[in-house]
Amino acid sequence: MSLDDERNDGLYGGSGETRTRLPEGEGGGQDVYGGGRRSSRSSSRSLVTVVGVVVVLIAAIAFANRGGGGEESAGGGGDGKKAGADPTAASGARPVDGKTSGIASGFAKSEQGAQSAAANYAVALGSADMFNKAKRDSVLQAVMAPSSVNQFKTELDKAYSVGFFKNVGLNQDGSTPKGYQFVSRTSPIGTKVTNYAPGKATVEVWCSGLLGLAGEKSTKPVTSSWFTITMKLEWVGGDWKAATHSQKDGPAPVPGDERASGSDEISKAAEGYGGFTYAR
Template sequence: MSLGDDREGQTRTRLPDAGGDVYGGARRGGRSSSRSMITVVGVVVLLIAAIAFANRGGSGSGSASGGEDKPNASSTAATGTRPVKSKSAGIPSGHAHDEQGAQSAAANYAIALGSADMFDKAKRDDILRTIITPSRVSEFEATLDQAYTPAFYKNVGLNEDGSTPTGYTFVSRTSPIGTKVVAASTTSSTVEVWCSGLLGLAGEKSTSPVSNSWFTITMQLEWAGGDWKIVTHSQKDGPTPVPGDERASSADEMAKAVQEFGGFTYAR
């Protein structure tokens, strides 16, 4: 297998998958103290902090130098190739054994780790067994079991057992914006995934309204069992765009959007 060297500035295409309120669009000048322990992906940040697998010494997500560092048309163009042909535990699987496949896997795994399913023990374990390399699954499971405490659930607006309060809609979603390969070989790949996400509780009296933030996840992947699997990952804030002037949606609008709009399978 030959791995190309044109890795800077790559973007992603998204393929549709089958099948007084301040919610969801709320912009904040700063973060409250309760939000300081989590970003919009919540569980991803907690996963990083708890497992201590941070790998922050890698390459940055961009450059402010001259024009030679800017992406060209070929590096940002979509490949047009479907990322996978199957799913496991509802997560895309069977990614290609190349750089394109590693990027597709990293984007799809970011979605899974930032989903509301991570707040359910049984669903969380299914996700981890699907996307984590086999030798690290038990360690991830044990650490997350200790991390998902009644206090953590309460901090994101849920009941102490992790259930959603009656009359509210819990929102936890991650949307990859782009990816970049920073290291690659035939057996391993390190991929940065630039993301936007939503986290909070949609409801008229919610004390944890849905808000969004921007972050970059760095995943170290290895080829195992016919697919790319996560070995370690870390996260940093940004790049973050200037907020727009759109009106924040009401609680009903946000809850309806989350229920009616499905997710995507991501592809390089």
């Protein structure tokens, strides 16, 4: 089984073709992360960035001024209204406070609670912890429905094979070679509910992913991918749990004109920037 085939199994985050952008006019022997020229679009992109920051600040201030909290806010509001016409609009609900094995838990029994659960579970299932047997089992125990845990353990034990570890640049036992930083991350871009009934929900999570080894001599540099995860969730023991999990490639945007960062910069970013608790 090839790496692409395994990543498309829908068992862990990140799939699809990736590309490495090398510096113009530079050949072999250079850092594969490289550095390229910035195009004339930089000035216009800077203006868009400034406008975007202003919009985010205004939204943050408005959210902070809402105050509140309590059970009504956590459950998505007492009036039963949806987040709005835009499926990516924030509901204003507070993130959950609970954690199970380091993964967010205690989601509201609502559509937005199901979306929050699916987003957080997508992150966990696409993390570097999945490459370690003990940590992988802990993740599955935290996010999967009890009826699905054993099946997923069996399937993933087969998928995370010596061959797969070799394809991503790891040692035979899934550990990271000395002198390198292994990166495996999934970042949700948006969520939507495609089916909902009391105690059951089907949620799609549009994601970007990072996978690879950061290091000066890495032949498996950190690359990005885009994919959509579909989870069928069940309400079990007072929380949402994933009964099934699958993924497909895309939608993938047109690559930007940013230069590829050096391996040292990628290593420091992977080590220094933590993750989020996602909530609608």
